[in-house]
Amino acid sequence: MFNFKNIALSAALGLGLLLPAMLKAQTDEDAIMMTKKNLCVGGTYMQNSWDHYWEGTFKRSNQNIGTVSTKSVMLMGTYGITDKLNLVVGAPYVWTHATAGTLHGQHGVQDLSAWLKWEALDLNVGNGVLSFYLLGGGSLPLTNYIADYLPLSIGLHSKTLSGRLLVDYQVKNFFVTASGTYTGRSDITIDRNSYYTTSLHLTDRVDMPNMASWNVRAGYRSNWLIAEAVFTDMITIDGFDIRKNDMPFPSNKMNSKMGGVDFKYTFRKLDALSVVGGAMYTFSGRNVGQATAWDLGVFYVLDLAHKKAKAHNTAGKKL
Structure with missing residues (x-):
């Protein structure tokens, strides 16, 4: 399956107010493996939007920004x-937009993930x-975009x-997969020489809290169709709440529980061509937006070994 759920848009495991959406690539959260010397390539269009968010634990709207939407092509x-x-x-490549207020949306290439x-x-x-x-991954910014401009x-x-760590159990065509992830994040530099969190910091460096998440998915898996229900819980370790009527800040605590479906x-x-969504x-x-998100993508498997290109699952079936 094609599920890069938050390896920041690519790999930061969630951008809270910005991107609590689905980010898809193949096999980082499922039990599907590519056969040796096969290359699966493609792209996914993703979109999410929200008009309510949690300021700490207080749920509210904000007429100064209206509805915030994020679109991306991965x-x-x-x-x-x-x-x-x-x-x-x-x-x-990511675009952001707000329907009200004076804040301008941003766009550009974001982070490379692996x-x-x-x-x-x-x-x-x-x-x-x-x-x-067992999985290991990371991300790094590809451009010098502005981080201190949330939620845009x-x-x-x-x-x-x-x-x-990912564990999968499959009986015939039915499966359950569970995984847990820990992500360490480096400090960032912002374009001001002081800022306030719960205290005054006379520096341009921001100490970014690490993150953890767990994911459960269950459903039907066959040679031609995978359909699953998904639950994801993302937790920021440390961090602080958005102050009343203030803008969000990169080192905020950003927690979210999300549910949905994939296919x-x-x-x-x-059979080298597939559609995902x-x-x-x-x-x-x-400190995140209450987002509704959807995605749709197309992928193709190239057989670099000049054999029939396939992916396989843990039950030994070809997918």
Whole structure:
């Protein structure tokens, strides 16, 4: 499946007020692996919007900004180094817009993200297959965009390193996948020499809090169709709340709980081609927008080994 859910738009694991949406690339949160020397490439269009947000734990709207929307096009690729080890990369171009007030939207190339995904172990358990994956990833900004302009910045401009443990259990065509991720974020520099959080800081450097998340998905997985329900909980470790009637700040605590659905359909007569999509809703949060998001993408598998190009899952079926 194609799910880069928050590796910042690419990899920062969530931009809170800016991007609590879905970010998709292949196989960083699911149990699908590319076959050795196969390359899956494509793109996804994503859009989210919100007109209410949580200022700390207080839910409110703000007529000075109206409805804030974020659109992005993410280009992605997944390469099978081996059948058990995949490389996943992606980079988005992002647009932001507010329907009211004087703040201008931003646009530009955001962060380059990369994951290494290793299928470490699979076991026959009961009537199904239990599989364990280890993932390591990171991101870095590709342009000098402005981070201190939330909620209309295109990103947080922090370098990140992430580690993830993923467990998948599949019985026939039905599966459950769970994962937990920890992300460390580097300090950033902003275009002012002092700022206030819970105290005055006479510096242009901002200490960015690290983040953690967990994800559960369950549904149907076959050679031609994957359909799943998804729940994601993102937690900022440390950070502070938006002050009353103030703008958000990059080092705010940004927590969110999101639920939704995803699908992937592979064409039977052209099985290297697939369409992916989904929708998500932020139903609980802290210092984030209550966003409704959707995405749609197209991907194609190139057989660099001159064999039939396929992806495979933990049950050994070709997808």
